[in-house]
Amino acid sequence: MNQPQAHAKPGPLQKHHFLIRRLHSLTGIVPIGVFLIAHLVTNSSLAWGKWGLRTEGRGYSVAEGGIKYFQKEVAWINTQVPHLLLIEITLWVSIAFHSILGFYYATTGKGNLPRYPHQDNWRYSLQRWSGYIGILFIFYHVATLRWGWTFLVPEGTKWSHDFSASTLAAALQGSPEGWTAAGIGISLFYFVGVSLLVFHFANGLWTAAITWGLTVSEKAQKQWGVACLGLGLGLMVAAWASLGGALLIDYDEAKGIESKLIVEKYGEDRLEELLDAAPAEPERPDEQAMADD
Amino acid sequence: MTEQRVIVVGGGLAGLAAAVRVAEAGVPVDLVSMVPVKRSHSVCAQGGINACNEVARQQGYSEYQHFDETIFGGDFLADQGPVLEMANWAPRIIDLLDRMGVPFNRTAEGFRDLRLFGGSLFKRTHFSGATTGQQLLYALDEQARRYEAEGKIKKYEFWEFLWPVTEGEGDDKRCVGMVAQDMRTMQIRAFRGAAVVMATGGNGLVFGKSTNSVICNGGAAARCYQAGAHYGNAEMIQVHPTAIPGADKCRLMSESARGEGGRVWVPKQKGDTRRPKDIPESERYYLLEERYPDYGNLVPRDIATREIFDICVNEGMGVDGENQVYLDLTHRDPDYLTRKLGGIMEIYEKFVGEDPRFNPMKIFPAVHYSMGGMWTTYTAGAYNPDSPLPAHKPGNAIPVSSDPGQGLTIGAPNNMMTNITGLYAFGEVNFAYHGATRLGANALLSCIFDGLCNGQSVVNYVRDEAGAVDDVASPVYDSVVKQEQDKHDALVSSSSGGSGDNSFNPYAIAKEMGDEMNAASTVVKSGPRLGQCMNKLSELRERYAKVELGDAAAWTNQSLSFSRAVGDMLIMAEAVAKGGLLREESRGSHYRTDFQDRDDDKFWKTSLAKYNPDTGSTDMEFVEVRKGLVQSRPRTYGKTAPAKSEPKQTAAAS
Amino acid sequence: MSDAYAHLHDAEQRRQNRKNAVPGRQVIIKIKRCDGPGKPSRWESFKVKTEAGSNVISCLKSIAANPVTTDGKQSTPVVWDSGCLEEVCGACTMVINGRVRQSCSCLIDEYAPREGDTLTLEPMSKFPVIRDLWVDRERMFHALKRVQAWVPIDGTYNLGAGPKESPEQQQTRYDLSECMTCGCCLEACPQFNLEEDEQAWDTAFIGAQAISQARLFNEHETGKRLKGERLDTLMGAGGVSDCGNAQNCVKVCPKGIPLTESIAAVGRSTTIHAVTRFFRGK
Incomplete structure (x- = not known):
């Protein structure tokens, strides 16, 4: 015991302990956190799009403006952002890194909330639980809406970036006709998942400042805590607005608006083309009614 | 080698x-x-x-x-x-x-x-x-x-x-x-x-x-x-003048409290029940400052201790009629006190429940140092x-x-x-x-x-x-190990088949020893009282010979360690009491009511205790102090007040 | 913040309890006991008569003198660790009513003010139990060796005074230097776990105590000489990055040491250290 430095040969996790730990902290902010902000700001345009459209939005209802703005944003991302795949891969790799290590790190601690029910200790435990649930949510969210794993979606709605708002609403509400029991479950899952992720990010930002040594004094930690709380609340509003927007959208109305946008931009043919390409929709009994609209 | x-x-x-x-x-x-x-x-x-x-x-x-x-x-x-x-x-x-x-x-x-x-x-x-x-x-x-x-x-x-x-x-x-x-x-x-x-x-x-x-x-x-x-x-034995009496021990209030301006006082009027801050300056008796104008509250510990003991036990002027006096720092800036004395302020607050920055502390002397x-x-x-x-x-x-x-x-x-x-x-x-x-x-x-x-x-x-x-041959070591192992085993075996009589309980014996030594051999001593104390110690040693342990564990047996030490403490206590009895003078912390002056002719000497293994008790002799650098002189610390009232013989027994 | 309020509330509650405590009452001391390593634990309760100023220590002492449980069974004296009884040595730390603290400063009046109230004592859970309430905290001293918590002086010969220091700097160091290695911060830390195997001590989370001590010596003019080595240790497995920021440590520290500030300060030092080391290439 006199030679404390001498221990068994360290594995790579131990050898690069510091670097890996700091990368874990960093990836939570860049790119994951930055993406989260952008994603929530974009999605919440379902609620604020009417005003985002400025003069053009005058005369629209909130839903109408939101759907339009949102669809424009989605279209822009999918057509104008360069190296989209590269960005996505970077994100996925970062999320995988952050979450796998996070799981591992979480196993090294044992929560003790009942004995020490302090506010900070609550956040310690919540940070871990929000990680567990949050990653499940992210996986479901990406798998269903991005990778098209429609078997996980009630009634198999497939999200399309040309009909972004309407397919989103159908996926969350459970069916294009509106709410189903499964849809309520999915929506609740979204509510919990996205809220926890926002908490996870805001709290992670607070702890990162300690980890990196930006906030040393108790007062600095408090002040930064207030800032993180502010950011967290802002993002929470954005998250709930996105969700609220998606849940309140009427599928048919949205699809109509989106169709019009496509016609305006590319003409009728393109719309036909897109509707034909969508495999899920022909099976729907009221498809004819839809097309007539 | x-x-x-x-x-x-x-x-x-x-x-x-x-x-x-x-x-x-x-x-x-x-x-x-x-x-x-x-x-x-x-x-x-x-x-x-x-x-x-x-x-x-x-x-x-x-x-x-x-x-x-x-x-x-x-x-x-x-x-x-x-x-x-x-x-x-x-x-x-x-x-x-x-x-x-x-x-x-x-x-x-x-x-x-x-x-x-x-x-x-x-x-x-x-x-x-x-x-x-x-x-x-x-x-x-x-x-x-x-x-x-x-x-x-x-x-x-x-x-x-x-x-x-x-x-x-x-x-x-x-x-x-x-x-x-x-x-x-x-x-x-x-x-x-x-x-x-x-x-x-x-x-x-x-x-x-x-x-x-x-x-x-x-x-x-x-x-x-x-x-x-x-x-x-x-x-x-040094008895520190300022400690907080407690159920398990007496907690020290450092002399630095007085060094930073702490003042010792009691209400002039016996049985004054007013809160300390309601008692005006003119009705407070700052005993050390009035009796020792030069050193005031910073007289050496034995003197402060005896004065506090005297004012409480002999004069009956202790705060609330109990054995305690005020140690007052409330005239100092609270922030200054926190900075200079934070550690002891905290101890007082924790154990007494009052903030000494705003309320005078209540203290009494306690045994502190040998x-x-x-x-x-x-x-x-x-x-x-x-x-x-x-x-x-x-x-x-x-x-x-x-x-x-x-x-x-x-x-x-x-x-x-x-x-x-x-x-x-x-x-x-x-x-x-x-x-x-x-x-x-x-x-x-x-x-x-x-x-x-x-x-x-x-x-x-x-x-x-x-x-x-x-x-050195190993039997030299082995014999001591055996001696201690035997002692250990005897103590362990005492835990079973005993009388169950509480007078053989090691904790009871230790408590009686502590009470007796504290009363007879600390602040105020006298020949008769120390004689009584020696008798009590012999009685305790007889009882200790039949001590009964409450724990026979062969693993982490704290009672055994404690009980073994009690036997050694009894032997030490006898040497302390005997030294006090034979030193027929008053010198420093050693104060004899029956010999109140220092006697350099007879006792400018070290008391030397030697254990006599045949009698199992202390042989005491006095040997010359090795001096020659400074002359002896009276140790008064400029005391001005008239000689304090004669402590009564019974005081020592309190 | 709400927890700060809760703490105040707690302290206020204790003050009230103390004021209303019934003199001469009997209280129940419920103790988690264990005869030794590998032995099962059991609960025993003892009835104890309180006196003015009674604390957990005086209760345990009176139990030791007469160890009979509430159901009349003759038991053995409870084993516990203690020293100064003034809350400066750290020895008598245990878990009282579910929360870690020193037992000497735990006044019965504050915790069990009414006749028949129960006070629960458990050994610390993050260190191996030796017997009953006594645990082995060697790991904490081992951690001090790991972070080289000392000033590397040239020797004890007379070489003049140490470095001059501002009162503010002295105050900073003094606050850190009050750490008595009691282990409260570790007991309350969700990231610090019981490690029976000494081999694991060098890779499991080291805890706030040693991190704060490393900072103490990094703050000293001569102590700085080992700063790099200390940071290297704290950047390794079980180092400062394993902190989960639950911040329980600072709330249970009996000395009010700014442990979370120490963790952040060492975090900052490691950030700078890593960057300079990268660019310096060593």
Whole structure:
């Protein structure tokens, strides 16, 4: 015991302990956190799009403006952002890194909330639980809406970036006709998942400042805590607005608006083309009614 | 021949300083302690550590004056050479502690700050908040840990010293190691050592509730005493004037409270039930300030203690009719108090539930320190005046330089060695430095001085004089191990088939001993009362012979350790009481109602207790104090008030 | 913040309890006991008569003198660790009513003010139990060795004074230097776990105590000489990055040491250290 430095040969996790730990902290902010902000700001345009459209939005209802703005944003991302795949891969790799290590790190601690029910200790435990649930949510969210794993979606709605708002609403509400029991479950899952992720990010930002040594004094930690709380609340509003927007959208109305946008931009043919390409929709009994609209 | 090791028993300031010094010189050390050394009782020291310093020096202070104050404070009972050496080393010791990183309080310019302490009119006390002992101990603990990591010190924590191993008889008796027990596994084993340094502290538990830690039972010293080491000035026990009485112990309120302006008072009117802040100045009796205008609240401890005892017990003027007086700091700025005295303010608040920044503290004296201890010798230093000098006046030319070697011959192998060759006593367990009363903030100094200065003596002894300890036949060790194993086994077996009579309960015996010693042998003593006390001790020893343990466990048996120590404490208690009985004078902390004056003709002498294995009790003789540097003079501290009323004989029994 | 309020509330509650405590009452001391390593634990309760100023220590002492449980069974004296009884040595730390603290400063009046109230004592859970309430905290001292918590002086010879220091700097160091290695911060830390195997001590989380001590010596002019080595240790496995920021440590520290500030300060030092080390190439 006199030679404390001498221990068994360290594995790579131990050898690069510091670097890996700091990368874990960093990836939570860049790119994951930055993406989260952008994603929530974009999605919440379902609620604020009417005003985002400025003069053009005058005369629209909130839903109408939101759907339009949102669809424009989605279209822009999918057509104008360069190296989209590269960005996505970077994100996925970062999320995988952050979450796998996070799981591992979480196993090294044992929560003790009942004995020490302090506010900070609550956040310690919540940070871990929000990680567990949050990653499940992210996986479901990406798998269903991005990778098209429609078997996980009630009634198999497939999200399309040309009909972004309407397919989103159908996926969350459970069916294009509106709410189903499964849809309520999915929506609740979204509510919990996205809220926890926002908490996870805001709290992670607070702890990162300690980890990196930006906030040393108790007062600095408090002040930064207030800032993180502010950011967290802002993002929470954005998250709930996105969700609220998606849940309140009427599928048919949205699809109509989106169709019009496509016609305006590319003409009728393109719309036909897109509707034909969508495999899920022909099976729907009221498809004819839809097309007539 | 394999390496010669030094065994240091006790890991407080003295033990750690010794261990570090010896290890640094290249001699490996086994450091044995009942507790992790960082938890040693030295942590409890609060106020500070004395040393001459530049500011005081330019006001006329000097190391020599520090020496003179210490001798005077101790009522001339200490051998004078070692005290001179200690005072001369003091500034160097502060420097060293400073280098080790002790966070001494600082002035605005960044120099070490100073405070007033009892027995001096100069600011000469260095401090680190109100937990100076803790801070010094940690600094030495850290250095010891450094050597431990380098393999130069090996620690045996939670090991209890049981008995020294010696060979030879009489003057040839030589210590070659010791036997100790692992308090967890209960394993008893011998340690070979070319020298053994006892640094085991005081014996406050002999007096029941004291300011001491629960480990300060004096057991280790008592065992050395029974093995033939002599014990000096056993009767000299310091009762600290200001402590908070508690259910389990008395908690110290440092002298620094008075050093920072604390005033001791009682309401002039007996039984005044008003809150202290409602009592106007004119109706308060500031007893120390009125009786000692020069030193005021900063008279030495024994004097303050007796005055507080007197005002409560004899005059019946204690606050609320109880044995307590006010120690008042409420006139000082609360922030200042937090900065300078935070540690003790916190203790008071935690244990009493009142904030001493706004309410005067209620305090009463409690047993605190043992000036007496294992008798040690030394080789005198170079300073040897033709005739002893009178009192030193500030600013006068000092008669001797402050270089090392004036009071002690540095490195002489017999420095602070007991009458058993190779067995040393350092720190509180050494009787050498404080005479009949210790001045506040000199204890930390004497502990570290012993370790640092006389640690060199241990090294020299091991290198130059001690024979190869490996050559000592193993039966020498085995017989002591067997002796201790038998004692242990007998105690374990006492736990079954006993009478169940509470009078053989070790805890009951210890409590009765504590109560008796506290009443008869502390603040006020008298011949008849001490005689009574001796009888009580004999009775307790008879009962102890039939002691019954409550725990037969073969693993981590704390009751066994405690009960074993009770037997040793009883023997020590007898030496304390007997010393008090035979010293028919009053000197320093030792105050006899039947002999109220100091008697230099008969008792300017060290009481030397020798254990008589045939009778199982103490033989006491008085030997000359080694003096010759300063003259004796009356120790009044400028008392002006008329002689205090005669304490009644019965007071001592209270 | 809500927890700060809760703490105040707690302290206020205790003050009230103390004021209303029934003198001379009997209280139940319920103790989690264990005869030794590997032995099962059991609960025993003892009835104890309180007196003015009674604390957990005085209760345990009176149990030791007469160890009879509430159901009349003759038991053995409870084993516990204690020292100064003034809350400066750290020895008597245990878990009282579910929360870690020193037992000497735990006044019965504050915790069990009414006749028959129960006080629960458990050994610390993050260190191996030796017997009953006594645990082995050697790991903490080992951690001090790992972070080289000392000032590397040249030796004990007389080499003059140490470095000058401002009162503010002294105050910073003094606050850190009050750490008595009691282990409260580790007991309450969700990231610090019981490790019976000494081999694991060097890779499991080291805890706030040693991190704060490393900072203490990094703050000293001479102590700085080992700063790089200390940071290297704290950047390794079980180092400062394993902190989960639950911040329980600072709330249970009996000395009020700013442990979370120490963790952040060491975090900052490691950030700078890593960057400079990268660019310096060593």
